[in-house]
Amino acid sequence: MIEKALIIFLAATLTNNFVLTYFLGLCPFVGVSERASSAIGMGFASTFVMTMTAIIAWIMDWLVLRPLHLEFLQTAVFILVIASLVQFVEMFIKKTSKELYKALGIYLPLITTNCIVLGLALIGSMKNYNLLENIMLGFGAGIGFTLALVLIAGIREELEFRNVPEPLKGAGITLIVVGLMALAFMGFSGMVTL
């Protein structure tokens, strides 16, 4: 069982990287990924929220929705869980650590509408994972998101000094670079599968 959980973690990070194979979490990708430092902040804030979401969404899904046969409420319940979780995390960090709040605070509201969080909850539920597996999926997806975000931020910092054709500047070249990165990540496929 531990082994399966580890495989899920590896798969969510590398072979089935949520950004590069499921296209989740792209909005901050184009927006926040201009500086490596803010990419790291966003990545860790998201990883934290995603791991928490994996736990709470699993509890809601298996202990409330499924026993009561309310699966059709899943989407609405998950998004409410995420929105309140993010709000709660924000208040908690603000109270306990000023430093951490300064570092992560501005990214937190953005995370609610990041599709990677809801996508994670939905994918975990579709695959009928147990709690441990779901946590590994959330944590792995968060690490994978951070990895991709930091890599692309590094490339974009370099790109600023390169002679990119005018129409492709900004979004166009970013998408193409992400495509090439996705191609590189496909090299991991076959190692483990989700």
Place this chain on the structure above:
Amino acid sequence: MKKRSLFYEFKKGLVAENPVLIMLLGLCSTLAVSNKAINSLSMALAVFFVLFFSSLIIGLIKNIIPDQVRIPSFILVIATFVTLADLFMKAKFPAISKALGPYIPLIVVNCIILGRQEAFVSKNSLAASLMDAIGMSLGYLWVIVLLGMVRELLGFGTIFGVRVLGSWFKPWLVMVLPPGSFITLGIFVGVLNWLRSKGGKA
């Protein structure tokens, strides 16, 4: 804010303020489901349904929602219509629903929809909001369907499942995989920017 015609509100979503190519919203679903033209079309229709009816309901009730709980209320309205669309597709088109997977429920967090409610519907009249919703949906539709057609043509040699390229054509597998999606959309963004700069309008 100056008064603009309803036709303008409709037209701006098509090119000038295109939600995908110019504002870069809703990229997840655009990139994910556009491996075949038929999937793209189904996704675009689902987005149209959700955006239109969310704009209608939110346009009607926006004045009685307190400002502080605005966003959660918007999300709940959107989630309701997304659930309707999801269950409808599961019941009537199980094959397409399976192909689209989690991306139908993910319309809830599609930034196009919440973005329009926040940026447009909450500040404009109901008629203007509905025209805006139709324009934005069509803007989304043409981009995702065109993307789906290009990727399907190069990846399978077909369009809407009809074989276009003969048996001499060796499919470019990469086009139906994620990298092809990113690269094609990147080129689309570049081409549109190039056309706009050539046309001389901002």
